[in-house]
Amino acid sequence: MSAREVILAKARRALTDVPDVEPVLDVEVVRPVPDRSLPHAQVVDLFDERVADYRAVVERADPGTAALRVAGALAGRSPLAGSGPLRILVPPGFPAGLVPDDVEVVPDGPDVAVSELDRCDGVLSTAAVGIAETGTIILDHGPGQGRRAATLVPDLHVCVIRADQVVAGVPEAVAALDPARPHTWISGPSATSDIELDRVEGVHGPRTLHVVIVS
Amino acid sequence: MSGTFLGTPAFPAAARAALEDSQLRRNLAHATSTIRTKRGNVVGEVDDWEQLRLAGEAIKNRVLRHLPDYLEQLERSLTAAGATVHWARDAAEANAVVVDIARRHGTDEVVKVKSMATQEIDLNSALEAAGIHAWETDLAELIVQLGDDLPSHILVPAIHRNRAEIREIFLREMGRAGRAAPADLTDEPARLAAAAREHLREKFLRAKVAVSGANFAVAETGTLTVVESEGNGRMCLTLPEVLVSVVGIEKVLPTFQDLDVMLQLLPRSSTGERMNPYTSTWTGVTPGDGPQEVHVVLLDNGRTDVLADPTGRQALRCIRCSACLNVCPVYERTGGHAYGSVYPGPIGAILTPQLRGVGTDPQTDSLPYASSLCGACFEVCPVRIDIPEVLVHLRAEVVDAHRKASRVPSVQDVAMKAASWTLSSAARTGAAERVAGIGGKLAGRLGRTAPGGRSILGAVPGPASAWSDSRDVPVPAAESFREWWTRTDGGRSRSDNTDGGRSRSDNTDGGRRNGDGA
Numbered sequence: 140m141s142a143r144e145v146i147l148a149k150a151r152r153a154l155t156d157v158p159d160v161e162p163v164l165d166v167e168v169v170r171p172v173p174d175r176s177l178p179h180a181q182v183v184d185l186f187d188e189r190v191a192d193y194r195a196v197v198e199r200a201d202p203g204t205a206a207l208r209v210a211g212a213l214a215g216r217s218p219l220a221g222s223g224p225l226r227i228l229v230p231p232g233f234p235a236g237l238v239p240d241d242v243e244v245v246p247d248g249p250d251v252a253v254s255e256l257d258r259c260d261g262v263l264s265t266a267a268v269g270i271a272e273t274g275t276i277i278l279d280h281g282p283g284q285g286r287r288a289a290t291l292v293p294d295l296h297v298c299v300i301r302a303d304q305v306v307a308g309v310p311e312a313v314a315a316l317d318p319a320r321p322h323t324w325i326s327g328p329s330a331t332s333d334i335e336l337d338r339v340e341g342v343h344g345p346r347t348l349h350v351v352i353v354s
Numbered sequence: 355m356s357g358t359f360l361g362t363p364a365f366p367a368a369a370r371a372a373l374e375d376s377q378l379r380r381n382l383a384h385a386t387s388t389i390r391t392k393r394g395n396v397v398g399e400v401d402d403w404e405q406l407r408l409a410g411e412a413i414k415n416r417v418l419r420h421l422p423d424y425l426e427q428l429e430r431s432l433t434a435a436g437a438t439v440h441w442a443r444d445a446a447e448a449n450a451v452v453v454d455i456a457r458r459h460g461t462d463e464v465v466k467v468k469s470m471a472t473q474e475i476d477l478n479s480a481l482e483a484a485g486i487h488a489w490e491t492d493l494a495e496l497i498v499q500l501g502d503d504l505p506s507h508i509l510v511p512a513i514h515r516n517r518a519e520i521r522e523i524f525l526r527e528m529g530r531a532g533r534a535a536p537a538d539l540t541d542e543p544a545r546l547a548a549a550a551r552e553h554l555r556e557k558f559l560r561a562k563v564a565v566s567g568a569n570f571a572v573a574e575t576g577t578l579t580v581v582e583s584e585g586n587g588r589m590c591l592t593l594p595e596v597l598v599s600v601v602g603i604e605k606v607l608p609t610f611q612d613l614d615v616m617l618q619l620l621p622r623s624s625t626g627e628r629m630n631p632y633t634s635t636w637t638g639v640t641p642g643d644g645p646q647e648v649h650v651v652l653l654d655n656g657r658t659d660v661l662a663d664p665t666g667r668q669a670l671r672c673i674r675c676s677a678c679l680n681v682c683p684v685y686e687r688t689g690g691h692a693y694g695s696v697y698p699g700p701i702g703a704i705l706t707p708q709l710r711g712v713g714t715d716p717q718t719d720s721l722p723y724a725s726s727l728c729g730a731c732f733e734v735c736p737v738r739i740d741i742p743e744v745l746v747h748l749r750a751e752v753v754d755a756h757r758k759a760s761r762v763p764s765v766q767d768v769a770m771k772a773a774s775w776t777l778s779s780a781a782r783t784g785a786a787e788r789v790a791g792i793g794g795k796l797a798g799r800l801g802r803t804a805p806g807g808r809s810i811l812g813a814v815p816g817p818a819s820a821w822s823d824s825r826d827v828p829v830p831a832a833e834s835f836r837e838w839w840t841r842t843d844g845g846r847s848r849s850d851n852t853d854g855g856r857s858r859s860d861n862t863d864g865g866r867r868n869g870d871g872a
């Protein structure tokens with residue numbers, strides 16, 4: 140017998156106390172129904188507050204000022220190359236109007252080697268969903284969001300999210316996601332507390348997370 | 355280079371050594387109380403926390419009661435999504451699968467995401483034996499690995515090390531395993547983390563094969579999930595060409611929707627955060643993004659045995675949040691190493707004996723006793739595992755296993771038999787009490803005073819030492835109740851204040867009140 144058959148047979152034998160006729164969905168799962176009476180504007184405020192709690196930078200913008208905020212997130216950073224313009228990774232599908240013109244754009248794509256990502260000063264992305272209660276942004280790596288490595292390797296991640304993408308809680312977010320796609324849930328910058336429980340930001344992922352909420 | 359828990363002494367001996375390590379106790383007390391407070395705060399924010407726990411419990415029960423069906427469904431979904439599924443009955447089979455995949459890709463190194471399952475099967479040693487280096491990439495695991503040490507906590511495995519020790523380890527060992535630590539390294543946590551970042555980055559960038567575990571595996575869709583903080587997980591899960599995930603068969607969830615309950619329960623219970631910094635989900639292979647060869651090893655390694663015990667089965671609901679460790683008064687004082695297992699604390703005390711089986715190894719058999727049964731672990735468990743219930747159940751199993759294994763009765767058996775013989779006759783009980791009374795008078799002089807003023811004995815010599823070693827034994831009363839009753843006519847005569855023994859005067863006061871009322 141293969142390992143597979145042995146394990147399945149052992150598991151079946153182990154469950155002799157479970158009646159054969161018991162339907163697979165026998166155990167009732169009662170999910171809490173959270174109070175969702177908060178007006179959406181306040182849900183977005185909560186999102187703002189909770190993202191900031193992780194020591195991420197959060198800014199509000201309207202369509203007219205969004206480009207300014209993105210430029211501001213890059214201003215004052217010194218390039219890895221030592222001199223010259225910042226090299227910024229920009230995934231296909233990211234709104235062109237939001238890319239500052241004083242940077243060198245590195246377009247993301249399957250052919251961009253990891254070593255190349257490592258030479259970028261930052262990355263711009265959009266998001267798929269935002270969760271207010273937990274201050275989380277979720278990327279499903281669709282247009283504007285880049286491959287999973289794109290928002291991981293550079294040290295700065297500037298994420299532009301529309302207010303209408305923000306939902307109140309985790310259940311709404313999970314319901315909105317397509318399980319076939321990969322997802323990255325980001326709640327603040329990379330962090331560790333492994334050394335005497337002192338929080339240190341940025342071990343491997345971006346040390347700075349800058350979120351721009353556009354309403 | 356990785357140690358194993360093999361040969362760890364039984365819990366009481368290991369715990370005694372740990373209790374003498376004041377640095378360890380300070381680190382632990384700080385860590386557990388800090389995480390406890392954070393957890394309390396974020397759990398308090400959720401109005402329907404109890405309802406969420408009940409949902410978590412129900413989801414896991416649903417899976418466990420129909421595990422074979424869900425495993426088959428998971429296999430189908432994974433295969434349809436482009437992953438290759440392997441089944442492993444035990445550690446050796448699981449390790450062989452991983453070694454084989456690494457060899458096929460001609461690599462002599464793999465990068466690893468922290469995973470309890472791969473620790474359980476001691477994958478690192480198996481890879482090492484095959485000439486393949488396994489690099490742990492979680493900062494705490496890196497500290498443990500470079501220090502040739504063992505993890506002591508599920509969530510913060512290097513909590514027994516302080517910053518000065520970590521600096522020493524990095525300076526001494528990093529160069530041997532890759533990029534050396536900078537010579538001017540200080541013991542500032544930020545500097546230490548930066549050294550780890552540099553050391554590991556070169557490994558991430560060149561690794562072809564990565565190994566991970568999974569927090570959850572969704573049967574309906576074939577989606578795997580890894581929850582982490584540092585981004586080392588994301589590095590391993592997305593940069594290499596090949597990804598192998600070793601997944602315990604109890605990690606299955608029925609539906610993608612079930613992730614919502616688990617992703618609310620886990621971070622708040624674990625790190626005390628509303629959400630951990632990074633959660634990755636992937637469903638087989640995504641063309642053009644991440645590893646293009648994805649393997650999943652479904653691991654039994656004793657889990658079907660746990661499943662066979664309707665009481666013990668609930669331990670398989672565990673989502674490894676470590677909340678039970680942080681509230682456990684026993685864990686707080688002994689730390690994780692004393693449990694001799696990758697699963698320490700209350701969950702280790704019930705899971706390890708079940709995975710290994712009781713009745714063969716004294717170390718394993720000692721674990722169900724490594725608890726005060728205070729119940730705090732059940733209170734915090736996000737999937738409502740009744741750990742005290744399972745502990746008591748396992749204690750009975752340990753006793754049964756020993757009774758069956760040997761006709762030679764244990765000290766406990768002898769003591770219990772003697773007690774029942776004594777107590778079944780009034781005359782014998784009286785005689786025994788008189789003997790104890792003499793002992794009590796003597797012990798009153800030899801004993802010491804416990805906090806609160808109670809007289810206690812030190813260790814009792816002889817067979818009873820097995821009991822008194824781990825307890826404060828109260829000094830027996832200098833006079834037995836029967837003797838006192840006879841001498842004072844049930845308290846009616848007041849000629850009983852000749853002896854100043856504490857415990858006796860307690861008796862006397864009580865007796866007098868009763869007597870006066872009679």
Ligand code: SF4
Pocket residue numbers: 623671672673674675676677678679701731734735736737738739
């Ligand atoms: S037993 Fe419960 S509290 Fe302990 S680690 Fe597992 S899920 Fe967490």
